[in-house]
Amino acid sequence: MRILLYNPDNGVTRNFMPHLWMFLLKALTPPGHEVLLIDGNAQPMDERKIAEYVREQNIGLVGIGAMTRMIAKAYRIADAIRASGVPVVMGGPHVTELADEALGRDGGPRHADAVALGEADETWPQIVNDAVSGQLKEKYAPIDDMGKERKPSLKRYPVIPWDSIDLDQFNLVPKSAAALLRKVGEGWATFRIVPVESGRGCPYGCEFCTVTGFFGDSIRFRTNESVVNELLLLKARARKERGQMAVFFIDDNFAINVKRTKSLLRDIIAAKARVHWVAQISANLLRDEELVDLIAASGGKWIFIGMESIDPANLKDVNKGFNKPHEYAAVLERLAQRNVYAITSFIFGMDNDTSGVAERTLAQVRTWPPGLPIFGLLTPLPATPLYKRLETSGRLTRPKHWREFIPFAMAHTPLRMTIEQAHSEVKYGWEQAYSPEALAQAVDSLSDQPLGYRINIFLARLCFRGIYFPMMGKMAWLKAVAQNRQTIFKLVREALFGRRILPANPAAQDAYGAVAAPDVPGEVGV
Numbered sequence: 139m140r141i142l143l144y145n146p147d148n149g150v151t152r153n154f155m156p157h158l159w160m161f162l163l164k165a166l167t168p169p170g171h172e173v174l175l176i177d178g179n180a181q182p183m184d185e186r187k188i189a190e191y192v193r194e195q196n197i198g199l200v201g202i203g204a205m206t207r208m209i210a211k212a213y214r215i216a217d218a219i220r221a222s223g224v225p226v227v228m229g230g231p232h233v234t235e236l237a238d239e240a241l242g243r244d245g246g247p248r249h250a251d252a253v254a255l256g257e258a259d260e261t262w263p264q265i266v267n268d269a270v271s272g273q274l275k276e277k278y279a280p281i282d283d284m285g286k287e288r289k290p291s292l293k294r295y296p297v298i299p300w301d302s303i304d305l306d307q308f309n310l311v312p313k314s315a316a317a318l319l320r321k322v323g324e325g326w327a328t329f330r331i332v333p334v335e336s337g338r339g340c341p342y343g344c345e346f347c348t349v350t351g352f353f354g355d356s357i358r359f360r361t362n363e364s365v366v367n368e369l370l371l372l373k374a375r376a377r378k379e380r381g382q383m384a385v386f387f388i389d390d391n392f393a394i395n396v397k398r399t400k401s402l403l404r405d406i407i408a409a410k411a412r413v414h415w416v417a418q419i420s421a422n423l424l425r426d427e428e429l430v431d432l433i434a435a436s437g438g439k440w441i442f443i444g445m446e447s448i449d450p451a452n453l454k455d456v457n458k459g460f461n462k463p464h465e466y467a468a469v470l471e472r473l474a475q476r477n478v479y480a481i482t483s484f485i486f487g488m489d490n491d492t493s494g495v496a497e498r499t500l501a502q503v504r505t506w507p508p509g510l511p512i513f514g515l516l517t518p519l520p521a522t523p524l525y526k527r528l529e530t531s532g533r534l535t536r537p538k539h540w541r542e543f544i545p546f547a548m549a550h551t552p553l554r555m556t557i558e559q560a561h562s563e564v565k566y567g568w569e570q571a572y573s574p575e576a577l578a579q580a581v582d583s584l585s586d587q588p589l590g591y592r593i594n595i596f597l598a599r600l601c602f603r604g605i606y607f608p609m610m611g612k613m614a615w616l617k618a619v620a621q622n623r624q625t626i627f628k629l630v631r632e633a634l635f636g637r638r639i640l641p642a643n644p645a646a647q648d649a650y651g652a653v654a655a656p657d658v659p660g661e662v663g664v
């Protein structure tokens with residue numbers, strides 16, 4: 139049977155990284171089937187086009203995965219495919235929480251023939267077999283012999299054949315430039331950011347987050363060996379095609395077990411499996427100097443930190459009191475001393491937020507080492523404790539906000555400001571943090587560093603700008619380039635004519651004797 143796995147586009151950003159679930163399920167598909175992958179962010183298709191594709195390719199089963207914000211699109215695509223007589227199975231966090239919605243049991247239309255609840259590593263082969271025999275069940279849940287929910291172990295993680303898989307749709311180097319860039323340094327014919335998981339689960343239970351409910355508070359890890367082998371496979375592929383590969387460790391909290399993370403990072407260094415990587419780690423775990431040394435030594439470049447707020451009252455409200463705003467600066471300095479920078483994520487519209495929260499936050503951000511601040515709104519995702527609290531207190535203004543997704547729009551009223559005020563705070567945050575002046579300032583703040591670091595922060599900021607100010611077309615990119623022309627000229631002039639390059643920060647020479655690899659243009663992490 140031919141199977142199509144499809145992930146809808148998010149409608150905001152272009153594809154920068156494939157979705158892991160597709161590659162994982164492909165690797166877990168029983169032998170004898172052909173699995174095709176389409177990521178809507180890389181290959182945008184509308185309902186008509188995808189239904190046509192499914193017919194032309196003689197597909198017998200379609201699997202669709204989506205987050206809440208893409209679910210409306212996912213349902214439309216599913217409807218079009220089902221209308222042409224091909225069964226659809228849906229999975230992922232949204233339909234796990236609202237299976238009845240996908241199955242049309244909540245009074246609305248039906249969108250899926252079957253739903254895979256929770257982690258599908260163990261149920262997927264069964265789903266495929268049932269589809270082949272025309273006996274798809276409505277729901278598939280990972281349960282043990284006693285009928286109790288079972289979280290799959292990651293100890294026998296499948297080998298994702300990164301060395302042979304077709305990754306053409308995920309090359310971030312434009313085709314027109316590939317031939318030339320092949321000859322630059324070790325080769326830049328391709329540049330890909332690949333998702334790798336080393337573990338699942340986070341016990342912290344922040345009120346707005348689905349992770350603790352979905353993956354459970356039991357944390358599971360792959361073996362170090364299996365992660366190291368995956369990195370070696372990725373490196374080999376990059377070398378073979380004269381390209382570059384960076385890794386996004388998509389674990390929710392990569393250092394949730396600090397001892398294990400250190401041992402993994404040591405093994406990566408020892409096996410020469412070092413690649414440039416990005417990971418999500420909560421600020422409280424970055425107090426550990428040895429961990430931060432190992433992050434730098436093993437290729438860590440960007441750490442995503444869910445700071446959420448600089449107000450301890452807000453953090454307490456959302457059960458994230460373990461974040462200590464007075465520590466943020468020290469955490470970021472500790473990273474920056476080793477040339478590791480942070481993607482700092484903030485949420486506005488929390489219950490203790492008042493007008494001016496964006497400027498108050500930015501005032502602090504400006505005193506920190508340069509990074510990539512991102513701003514969002516508190517969003518009640520289905521089945522989170524936050525959703526339940528707001529529902530109970532009658533504060534949801536759009537209880538089914540996902541049915542008509544609007545980017546950067548609140549679905550409930552904050553306590554101390556209006557919805558409109560919260561929206562303008564987010565807008566202000568993005569405008570100020572990504573203005574040409576702010577980009578120039580970020581570049582200048584690294585004036586004692588080699589040029590590569592400054593180009594890196596500049597390109598990263600330019601790309602991140604696209605999260606709020608979509609840069610889908612050539613014109614939008616040209617406009618962003620024109621606005622930042624002064625900084626670009628400055629960097630180009632320096633690249634062509636040079637200037638005195640100061641040695642890299644001695645702290646980059648880590649305790650393990652490795653010098654943090656100089657960043658190179660284009661390596662923008664996320």
Ligand code: B12
Pocket residue numbers: 148150151155156157158159162200201202203204205206207227228229230231232254256257258259262333335346347348349353388389390514519520
């Ligand atoms: C990586 C990641 C991203 C990447 C996404 C890009 C990418 N290419 O991966 C980035 C960093 C861009 C991102 C952004 C956002 N993310 Co995100 N992200 C993740 C993260 C950390 C890992 C996803 C992953 O690969 N997991 C590992 C795989 C194996 O798990 P999985 O995807 O759940 O798949 C398993 C099952 O769900 C199931 N399954 C999934 N799909 C399908 C389909 C079929 C057919 C079947 C049978 C089974 C199945 O089988 C898989 C194997 O068990 C998750 C948290 C998490 N740990 O999952 C959050 C998560 C998915 N993100 C989330 C959110 C909210 C966001 C943002 C909206 C945040 C924001 N406020 O901006 C943005 C939206 C981005 C956008 N523009 O669309 C939420 C989604 C909750 C929800 N109900 O939708 C999650 C769960 C985190 C959370 N805090 O709750 N994210």
Ligand code: SF4
Pocket residue numbers: 340341342343344347348349350390391420444
């Ligand atoms: S620390 Fe991060 S992953 Fe863990 S529960 Fe909180 S927001 Fe979710």
